[in-house]
Amino acid sequence: MTDHDATTFSYLCIGCPLGCRLEVDEDDHGDIIEIRGSGCRKGDRYAKQEHADPRRNVTTTVAISGGLWPRLPVKTSSEIPKDQVLAACEALRQVRVQAPVKMGDVVVDDLLGTGCSVVATRHMPAIT
Amino acid sequence: MIDDRPHVLHSKYDVVVAGGGPAGLGAAMAARTAGAERVLVVDREAEAGGILLQCIHSGFGLHHLGEELTGPEYAQRILQSALDDGVDVLTNAYLLDIDNDQNLKLLSTDHGLSILDTRATVLAMGARERTRAAIRIPGGRPAGIFTAGAAQRLVNLNGVLPGRRVVILGSGDIGLIMARRLAMEGVEVAGVFELMPHANGLSRNIVQCVHDFDVPLHLSTTVVEIHGRNRIDKVTVAPVDDHLKPILSKAWDVPCDTLLVSVGLIPENELSRELRLRLDPTTSGPIVSSTMETSRDGVFACGNVVHIHDLVDFVSAEAELAGGHAGRFASGIRPPHDNVRLQPGANVAYCVPHTVTTDQPHTVYLRVRKPLEKSMLRLRDSEGAVVHERRLRYVVPAEMVTLKLRPGVLDGFQGDSLLVEVVAR
The missing domain is CATH 3.10.530.10 (CPE0013-like)
Incomplete structure (x- = not known):
C-alpha cells in the first residue's frame, strides 16, 4: 500500500450473488501485489484471472x-x-x-x- | 426441432400438460416415471422447448444437470428425453378449456378442434412480460417499443434487429442480457435505466453484459416520457428521489429509435382464471398444495405459471414434483391432504407451496421483500412461538430463498398454520 508505484484496478466478483467489489494492486512490472475485497477464495481466483487474462464464452x-x-x-x-x-x-x-x-x-x-x-x-x- | 415424428392424437390420456417449456416437459416425464401410460404435452408454438429456445446465452442447468448449457441445449436435452420416455408432444396446438370432468377442448393445426378425456392435467403455461402499459409511461404511442423478450425473439430466432440505437428500461437479467446481445450485433445501447438504487440482475450479468460492452447503467433513474410520431425518436429520463418519485427538474433527453422494457414477468393465467382456480394475489399464480395441486382436484401446476423462478433448474425440480403427483393421481393414488397452511410474515412476499404436511419432507420456495445482510428464517405458530429457524447469509428479492423442511422438523407441531418470516439476526 505504501508503494507509490502501485496501480489499483477494480472488479466486480461474479462468483455468487454477493457481488464483492474486488481491488487488485499491481506494481510497475505488471505483477499483482495485493487483492482486496473478496469474501472467499473463489473471489481471489476470479480477480487474478480477470486481471491477468479476462476470457469469455461467446x-x-x-x-x-x-x-x-x-x-x-x-x-x-x-x-x-x-x-x-x-x-x-x-x-x-x-x-x-x-x-x-x-x-x-x-x-x-x-x-x-x-x-x-x-x-x-x-x-x-x-x-x- | 428434433421432434419430426408424426403427431398422433389419442382421445384419452392419463395426463395432459398445457405448455411445452421446461416446466411442461419436465412434468410430462415425471408423470411417465410415476406410471402414467399416455401423457400429452400441448404447445402453441411450432416446436416445444418454450422460452429457452430464444435464450441462446449460457448459464442453464448448473444445478439440475450438473453442467452449464445454453437455453437451446437445455431445451433440446429435455425435449429429447421426453420423447424417448414416450411422451406425446403436439405443437401448433392450444388448450381452450377444461370442464369439471376433465374433458379438454383442444385446438390444433393438425387436428382442428378435438375433445380429449384426461385423468389429470398439469398447467405449465409459463409467464408473460409486463409491458409499457403495465407501468404507464406517459407519452405518445409510436412504433419501436418492445418488451425485452419480444426483442430477444426477433434477434435470436427471426434474425431481425429491433433498431439501431436502443434504450433499455429495467436492469433485470433479461434486460441486461439484451443489452449485451444487441451490443454484440453492432447496435448502440444508449443506456440501461433502473428505477431502484441497485441493479436487479446477477453480478455476472452486470459485469459481462454491461461493463464488458461499456453500456451506461443509470440507477435510481427512470423513463418519464416517450417521444416520436411514427417511430420513437427519444425518451425523457429523470432521476428519482427516495420515494421513487421522478425529479423532473433534473430530467434529460436520450435520443433513440427503440425502447426495450424489461420490467418483470407475470404468470400466464388465462386458463387458470377460466378454470376459476384460487389465485394468490401476490404471485398472480394458482394457490398450490405440497403436491402442486391447484384448488381444482386433478389439476396441477408448475413453473412460472405458479410463481416467477430465477433459474430453469428450479422449474425443472418443481415440474418433477407436479408431474409425479399428476401421474399418481391418474392411477388413483392420492396422498393425504396437507394439514398446515404457510402464511407469509415479516419480509416475506410469498411462499410456494401454500400448504404442507407435517410428516413429509418439503421444499418451500419464498421470496423476500427487501434485502438483508445477515438474516434468520423463522417459522412461528399462531401463538408466535418459534417452531423452526435457520440462519441465512444474504437475502435479496431477486433471489428465491429455498427452505428444505426435512422430516422431523415439524414433529409434534399441532397447529394448522405457520407464519414464515425472514428477519435480521
Missing part, C-alpha cells in the same frame, strides 16, 4: 438457410480472450450455413486464430 447466432428459423444459435467451444469478443461476433455475422445441422456440429473451425471452434447449440432439421 454465444450468438449465424445465418442458416432451409431451416425452421433463419438463425442458428452457436457458442464457442471454450472461452476466448475478452478483447476478441466483438471481432468474433463480427466474423460470425458473415457466416451462413445450410440446414440440416445437428447440435454440436462445428460451424467454424478456428475462430480468429484462437484455436477455438464454434458449434451449433441446437438441431435445425431441413424444412421440406
Whole structure:
C-alpha cells in the first residue's frame, strides 16, 4: 500500500450473488501485489484471472438457410480472450450455413486464430 | 426441432400438460416415471422447448444437470428425453378449456378442434412480460417499443434487429442480457435505466453484459416520457428521489429509435382464471398444495405459471414434483391432504407451496421483500412461538430463498398454520 508505484484496478466478483467489489494492486512490472475485497477464495481466483487474462464464452447466432428459423444459435467451444469478443461476433455475422445441422456440429473451425471452434447449440432439421 | 415424428392424437390420456417449456416437459416425464401410460404435452408454438429456445446465452442447468448449457441445449436435452420416455408432444396446438370432468377442448393445426378425456392435467403455461402499459409511461404511442423478450425473439430466432440505437428500461437479467446481445450485433445501447438504487440482475450479468460492452447503467433513474410520431425518436429520463418519485427538474433527453422494457414477468393465467382456480394475489399464480395441486382436484401446476423462478433448474425440480403427483393421481393414488397452511410474515412476499404436511419432507420456495445482510428464517405458530429457524447469509428479492423442511422438523407441531418470516439476526 505504501508503494507509490502501485496501480489499483477494480472488479466486480461474479462468483455468487454477493457481488464483492474486488481491488487488485499491481506494481510497475505488471505483477499483482495485493487483492482486496473478496469474501472467499473463489473471489481471489476470479480477480487474478480477470486481471491477468479476462476470457469469455461467446454465444450468438449465424445465418442458416432451409431451416425452421433463419438463425442458428452457436457458442464457442471454450472461452476466448475478452478483447476478441466483438471481432468474433463480427466474423460470425458473415457466416451462413445450410440446414440440416445437428447440435454440436462445428460451424467454424478456428475462430480468429484462437484455436477455438464454434458449434451449433441446437438441431435445425431441413424444412421440406 | 428434433421432434419430426408424426403427431398422433389419442382421445384419452392419463395426463395432459398445457405448455411445452421446461416446466411442461419436465412434468410430462415425471408423470411417465410415476406410471402414467399416455401423457400429452400441448404447445402453441411450432416446436416445444418454450422460452429457452430464444435464450441462446449460457448459464442453464448448473444445478439440475450438473453442467452449464445454453437455453437451446437445455431445451433440446429435455425435449429429447421426453420423447424417448414416450411422451406425446403436439405443437401448433392450444388448450381452450377444461370442464369439471376433465374433458379438454383442444385446438390444433393438425387436428382442428378435438375433445380429449384426461385423468389429470398439469398447467405449465409459463409467464408473460409486463409491458409499457403495465407501468404507464406517459407519452405518445409510436412504433419501436418492445418488451425485452419480444426483442430477444426477433434477434435470436427471426434474425431481425429491433433498431439501431436502443434504450433499455429495467436492469433485470433479461434486460441486461439484451443489452449485451444487441451490443454484440453492432447496435448502440444508449443506456440501461433502473428505477431502484441497485441493479436487479446477477453480478455476472452486470459485469459481462454491461461493463464488458461499456453500456451506461443509470440507477435510481427512470423513463418519464416517450417521444416520436411514427417511430420513437427519444425518451425523457429523470432521476428519482427516495420515494421513487421522478425529479423532473433534473430530467434529460436520450435520443433513440427503440425502447426495450424489461420490467418483470407475470404468470400466464388465462386458463387458470377460466378454470376459476384460487389465485394468490401476490404471485398472480394458482394457490398450490405440497403436491402442486391447484384448488381444482386433478389439476396441477408448475413453473412460472405458479410463481416467477430465477433459474430453469428450479422449474425443472418443481415440474418433477407436479408431474409425479399428476401421474399418481391418474392411477388413483392420492396422498393425504396437507394439514398446515404457510402464511407469509415479516419480509416475506410469498411462499410456494401454500400448504404442507407435517410428516413429509418439503421444499418451500419464498421470496423476500427487501434485502438483508445477515438474516434468520423463522417459522412461528399462531401463538408466535418459534417452531423452526435457520440462519441465512444474504437475502435479496431477486433471489428465491429455498427452505428444505426435512422430516422431523415439524414433529409434534399441532397447529394448522405457520407464519414464515425472514428477519435480521
